[in-house]
Amino acid sequence: MRDLSIYIHIPFCVRKCLYCDFLSFAVLGAENDGRTGPAAGNPEKTMESYVNLLEREVRAAADRYKDYQVISIFWGGGTPSLLPGETVGGLMELIRKYYRVLPDAEITIETNPGTLTADKLRAYRKAGINRLSIGLQSAKDEELARIGRIHDYRTFQETYRLARDFGFHNINIDLMAALPGQSVDSYGETLRRTAELGPEHISAYSLILEEGTPLYERQAQYRFPTEEEDREMYLLTDSCLSAYGYRRYEISNYARPGYECRHNKVYWERGDYVGFGAGAASMVDNVRWSNPAEPEEYEAYTADRREPETAGILTGAEQMEEFMFLGLRMMCGVSRQRFEELYGQRIEEVYGAVLYRLYRQELLVCEADRIRLTVRGIDVSNYVMAQFLFDR
Amino acid sequence: MAAIDQSKIRNFCIVAHIDHGKSTLADRIIEKTGLLTSREMQAQVLDNMELERERGITIKAQTVRIVYNAKDGNEYIFNLIDTPGHVDFNYEVSRSLAACDGAILVVDAAQGIEAQTLANVYLALDHDLDVFPVINKIDLPSADPERVRNEIEDVIGIEAHDAPLISAKNGIGIEEVLEAVVEKIPAPGGSPDNPLQALIFDSVYDSYKGVIVFCRIMEGKVAKGTAIRMMATGAVAEVVEVGYFGAGQFIPCQELSAGMVGYLTASIKNVKDTAVGDTVTDLNNPCAEPLPGYKKVNSMVYCGMYPADGAKYPDLRDALEKLKLNDASLHYEPETSVALGFGFRCGFLGLLHLEIIQERLEREYNLDLVTTAPGVIYRVHKTDGEMTELTNPSNLPDPSQIDYMEEPVVSAEIMVTTEFIGPIMQLCQERRGRYISTEYIEASRALLRYDLPLNEIIYDFFDALKSRSRGYASFDYELKGYEESKLVKLDILINHDEVDALSFIVHADSAYERGRKMCEKLKEEIPRHLFEIPIQAAVGGKIIARETVKAMRKDVLAKCYGGDITRKKKLLEKQKEGKKRMRQVGNVEIPQSAFMSVLKLDND
Numbered sequence: 004m005r006d007l008s009i010y011i012h013i014p015f016c017v018r019k020c021l022y023c024d025f026l027s028f029a030v031l032g033a034e035n036d037g038r039t040g041p042a043a044g045n046p047e048k049t050m051e052s053y054v055n056l057l058e059r060e061v062r063a064a065a066d067r068y069k070d071y072q073v074i075s076i077f078w079g080g081g082t083p084s085l086l087p088g089e090t091v092g093g094l095m096e097l098i099r100k101y102y103r104v105l106p107d108a109e110i111t112i113e114t115n116p117g118t119l120t121a122d123k124l125r126a127y128r129k130a131g132i133n134r135l136s137i138g139l140q141s142a143k144d145e146e147l148a149r150i151g152r153i154h155d156y157r158t159f160q161e162t163y164r165l166a167r168d169f170g171f172h173n174i175n176i177d178l179m180a181a182l183p184g185q186s187v188d189s190y191g192e193t194l195r196r197t198a199e200l201g202p203e204h205i206s207a208y209s210l211i212l213e214e215g216t217p218l219y220e221r222q223a224q225y226r227f228p229t230e231e232e233d234r235e236m237y238l239l240t241d242s243c244l245s246a247y248g249y250r251r252y253e254i255s256n257y258a259r260p261g262y263e264c265r266h267n268k269v270y271w272e273r274g275d276y277v278g279f280g281a282g283a284a285s286m287v288d289n290v291r292w293s294n295p296a297e298p299e300e301y302e303a304y305t306a307d308r309r310e311p312e313t314a315g316i317l318t319g320a321e322q323m324e325e326f327m328f329l330g331l332r333m334m335c336g337v338s339r340q341r342f343e344e345l346y347g348q349r350i351e352e353v354y355g356a357v358l359y360r361l362y363r364q365e366l367l368v369c370e371a372d373r374i375r376l377t378v379r380g381i382d383v384s385n386y387v388m389a390q391f392l393f394d395r
Numbered sequence: 396m397a398a399i400d401q402s403k404i405r406n407f408c409i410v411a412h413i414d415h416g417k418s419t420l421a422d423r424i425i426e427k428t429g430l431l432t433s434r435e436m437q438a439q440v441l442d443n444m445e446l447e448r449e450r451g452i453t454i455k456a457q458t459v460r461i462v463y464n465a466k467d468g469n470e471y472i473f474n475l476i477d478t479p480g481h482v483d484f485n486y487e488v489s490r491s492l493a494a495c496d497g498a499i500l501v502v503d504a505a506q507g508i509e510a511q512t513l514a515n516v517y518l519a520l521d522h523d524l525d526v527f528p529v530i531n532k533i534d535l536p537s538a539d540p541e542r543v544r545n546e547i548e549d550v551i552g553i554e555a556h557d558a559p560l561i562s563a564k565n566g567i568g569i570e571e572v573l574e575a576v577v578e579k580i581p582a583p584g585g586s587p588d589n590p591l592q593a594l595i596f597d598s599v600y601d602s603y604k605g606v607i608v609f610c611r612i613m614e615g616k617v618a619k620g621t622a623i624r625m626m627a628t629g630a631v632a633e634v635v636e637v638g639y640f641g642a643g644q645f646i647p648c649q650e651l652s653a654g655m656v657g658y659l660t661a662s663i664k665n666v667k668d669t670a671v672g673d674t675v676t677d678l679n680n681p682c683a684e685p686l687p688g689y690k691k692v693n694s695m696v697y698c699g700m701y702p703a704d705g706a707k708y709p710d711l712r713d714a715l716e717k718l719k720l721n722d723a724s725l726h727y728e729p730e731t732s733v734a735l736g737f738g739f740r741c742g743f744l745g746l747l748h749l750e751i752i753q754e755r756l757e758r759e760y761n762l763d764l765v766t767t768a769p770g771v772i773y774r775v776h777k778t779d780g781e782m783t784e785l786t787n788p789s790n791l792p793d794p795s796q797i798d799y800m801e802e803p804v805v806s807a808e809i810m811v812t813t814e815f816i817g818p819i820m821q822l823c824q825e826r827r828g829r830y831i832s833t834e835y836i837e838a839s840r841a842l843l844r845y846d847l848p849l850n851e852i853i854y855d856f857f858d859a860l861k862s863r864s865r866g867y868a869s870f871d872y873e874l875k876g877y878e879e880s881k882l883v884k885l886d887i888l889i890n891h892d893e894v895d896a897l898s899f900i901v902h903a904d905s906a907y908e909r910g911r912k913m914c915e916k917l918k919e920e921i922p923r924h925l926f927e928i929p930i931q932a933a934v935g936g937k938i939i940a941r942e943t944v945k946a947m948r949k950d951v952l953a954k955c956y957g958g959d960i961t962r963k964k965k966l967l968e969k970q971k972e973g974k975k976r977m978r979q980v981g982n983v984e985i986p987q988s989a990f991m992s993v994l995k996l997d998n999d
Contacts, residue, residue: 010958209951230949234949237949254951270960278958284959284961285958291961293959293961324964325960325964328963328967364925382948382949382951383950383951384950384951385950385951385966385967385970386925389970392964392967392971
């Protein structure tokens with residue numbers, strides 16, 4: 004029996020945040036920049052028919068994974084908490100019916116403050132969801148407004164308290180640094196307030212301005228943190244959260260001991276996972292594929308019960324590259340022994356020169372079986388990871 | 396056709412300022428003479444190289460023979476010799492003109508006379524050609540043929556009262572032009588009974604026939620089997636084929652005789668042996684003297700060309716060899732740069748010539764090139780009395796061995812509307828120009844004469860001229876000679892290492908300014924490294940400017956793409972791909988574009 008993780012994509016939001024370039028459609032009719040999405044009009048109806056497609060896909064794929072046991076499920080988006088509680092419950096039931104979901108599987112749902120209600124939380128509990136991820140981003144209302152979030156800090160606090168009241172013992176809070184108008188101090192305050200609430204897990208990402216997003220277009224209007232400030236925020240994250248007893252286990256992820264996100268580790272350790280929903284990505288048996296992102300194409304895809312289109316099995320070289328640049332995201336780094344087991348070659352035979360150079364630059368360090376980033380290496384991790392790509 | 400009556404031959408060319416419609420008129424003439432149907436006509440028959448068509452200029456002189464049935468009932472042979480339209484190719488132009496007996500001067504009915512018009516028409520008159528004007532683009536709303544007519548008479552001093560008013564684009568007035576060719580251009584002189592004397596005005600290399608020599612027979616005749624000698628190069632060969640120029644093809648014939656324009660082949664392997672301007676004569680019955688005007692063509696501009704991928708060095712060498720077969724004015728020799736590895740120092744007639752060669756190497760030979768900043772040839776007079784010509788700044792001797800240096804200077808003529816005289820004079824001043832004179836062509840236009848150092852005009856002078864005159868100024872120049880100048884070598888140090896490929900020669904007074912700009916530019920070009928990188932400009936070991944590329948402090952892709960690993964990988968690949976186009980100098984990676992950044996110093 005092999006392990007499998009499941010990702011479910013819910014591409015709907017109340018409205019789209021100004022920095023977001025993920026696949027998601029606003030259900031409030033008009034998006035922040037005036038674009039209307041396909042979900043405009045009758046949101047309930049749109050979501051319902053989307054969930055029907057999801058169910059169709061989940062059922063159709065079941066046969067392919069009959070020899071797998073599900074160790075984690077992750078509802079991501081978009082805003083999965085937009086769905087009615089019973090819809091989530093219904094789909095969970097379907098998954099349990101068609102897949103072997105382990106009793107201790109980690110089951111996470113991403114939520115947005117302001118969309119969570121007592122009814123929904125009750126339904127999640129009933130459906131066996133045992134981990135909540137709450138998108139806070141900032142504890143400062145003016146910062147939230149600038150990036151187009153639908154909630155304020157107070158709403159978040161209520162949501163958080165409610166979640167605890169309903170017995171959720173594993174909660175993640177998402178934060179963002181380098182926001183427009185954010186100062187090092189205000190970011191520090193967000194960190195402290197968050198840590199004081201005591202969630203089990205905190206993710207802290209830097210804002211990346213993606214081309215084509217409204218924020219990208221209007222970036223000239225704002226003062227963004229300077230490069231130095233950005234770096235300060237980033238260093239502050241680690242020092243502040245460590246002081247509160249969180250341990251960094253991945254470049255942007257912090258957890259209390261024992262609460263590392265199992266689902267995310269599957270991505271970094273190259274475990275098998277299947278994604279359901281429009282645009283969802285999968286990797287099983289070293290084959291990667293993505294579902295069609297456009298609603299009509301996704302519908303056709305589920306209707307035909309087509310085999311997913313893949314670019315073929317990853318070559319040995321591609322697997323090694325991924326092993327390195329994904330594995331190095333984790334603070335524990337990669338295992339030399341594991342590398343040799345998987346690829347039949349010692350890691351030094353393949354990457355000797357690169358490793359040697361990076362050791363010398365004090366960006367990587369090797370301790371017995373593990374090779375991991377140094378503190379300086381974390382700072383410039385992109386540079387480090389790019390070194391492990393082969394020339395073509 | 397039976398024996399050709401010499402009195403029914405007309406050898407002529409068309410001279411014009413760029414864009415005044417020379418090629419279009421040539422097309423219409425060929426079309427009207429009925430040798431080609433309209434369907435066969437490509438847009439511009441004479442410009443048959445792809446590159447030429449794209450740039451809208453004629454690179455190599457080409458020529459076509461056509462048959463015209465004139466109103467007097469006779470059949471005439473026209474040899475229309477196309478001439479290159481750029482100052483880089485002035486010598487080639489002059490040899491093409493020497494092959495003609497007359498010229499059509501095309502002047503734009505709206506723009507009137509431009510600097511190039513003047514330069515070309517004077518060149519034609521210098522060669523004793525009979526020039527008659529036509530006024531083109533009369534269909535334009537802004538056309539003012541009367542003003543242009545007066546301008547031609549006043550400024551150039553040739554009759555223009557009966558100049559045909561035409562629109563080459565719309566085919567208006569072409570008949571009139573053809574009749575004027577018959578009437579106004581004299582039949583060629585010379586006698587077939589004299590010893591052979593033929594002018595080479597161009598040549599192309601063909602892999603089957605060897606060099607195809609384009610020539611105008613001045614005296615005597617040549618046929619298959621004639622033993623010939625090139626009087627300047629001394630090359631000897633036996634003629635294999637003679638013929639004339641169809642539209643886009645070579646048509647063999649029995650013999651070429653005095654007055655005719657055509658080609659000959661003689662299994663010649665290299666265009667070096669058939670220098671433009673040389674005289675072909677009969678080996679066994681030579682003419683007394685070569686034709687006047689032959690010049691050895693010298694390169695004016697040099698630069699280093701390196702393959703972006705060092706392994707492509709042999710490919711670059713082969714490509715240059717092939718181009719050279721067809722282009723005697725291209726020079727190259729191997730050189731090695733610490734920064735760029737193995738490559739070639741290449742010499743060109745001018746910057747356009749350089750760009751054309753560069754584009755052909757990249758396009759036709761699929762080579763990715765790194766080009767160093769173009770420079771002119773300096774004369775270095777050493778203290779021991781020796782003089783060397785410097786084409787690569789890295790080879791400049793130690794300053795203690797240099798007595799003085801000289802740089803090439805050109806005489807430039809700039810035609811400009813009076814409102815822009817101020818800005819243009821200022822530009823010339825900035826470029827170390829020496830004012831010679833101002834001549835008013837008419838109330839609103841003037842001709843400025845300046846002596847300018849060649850190295851001040853090779854990069855971007857033309858662009859600057861256009862932008863400061865809102866496109867109204869036109870410009871022409873010729874090499875005047877060498878003048879002593881206070882020159883220094885500007886070195887660039889990156890992370891304390893001198894980068895040879897970035898050195899250049901500059902006038903001492905602008906060294907500081909150039910050095911500063913260069914450092915600023917390089918700071919933009921060089922990506923951050925894990926350590927701080929000083930960029931310094933130095934003259935004679937003394938640092939005159941400095942910039943610093945700050946160390947990369949943070950490079951984290953902190954964003955989460957969920958399970959979408961391909962997106963993450965693409966970003967890493969982009970980072971990696973960027974590195975590939977870099978050159979490693981010491982432990983600094985320099986993007987290839989940085990080596991050309993000196994060209995862009997004045998574009999800000």
